[in-house]
Every structure is written in structure tokens, then in C-alpha cells.
Amino acid sequence: MPKKKPRGKELTTEEKARNKAISGVRVRVEHVIAGIKRLRITTDKFRNKKDSFSDKAMLISCGLWNYHLKCR
DSSP: OOOOOOTTOOOOHHHHHHHHHHHHHHHHHHHHHHHHHTTSTTTSOOOOOOTTHHHHHHHHHHHHHHHHHHTO
8 A cells, every 4th residue: 555645745756756656566466357257247236146157257347358469
């Protein structure tokens, strides 16, 4: 988690650098999650009740997204 700025004070340069590094990683992770959700199998209501089928759907979605990124 990034460090919040205290009231009436400033963050040190080390804390600012750490916050910037955390936010850079966070943006990339959020973009990946958004890309996986674009396939809609992970966001729509899932009605199949078989055991571990939702895990397989997530694996397929992640694999397709990785393939998409590789072929760009």
C-alpha cells in the first residue's frame, strides 16, 4: 500500500519514490484485469455448477489474454 501524506507535512523523497513504484505496478495489474474481463466469461453470471469449472474458465481467459498480448 502507498504511504499517505500526513496532515500539514510532506512525504520524503524515498516515500515518494516508493509510492511511484507501487503505482506503476498497480496500473499494469489493473490493465491486465481489465483485459481479462473484456472476454466477459469472467464478468457475466456463471450458471454452470460443475466443480472447478469456474477455475478453468479463468485459466482460459488468462491464457487468451496472454496470447493476445504476445501476438500484438
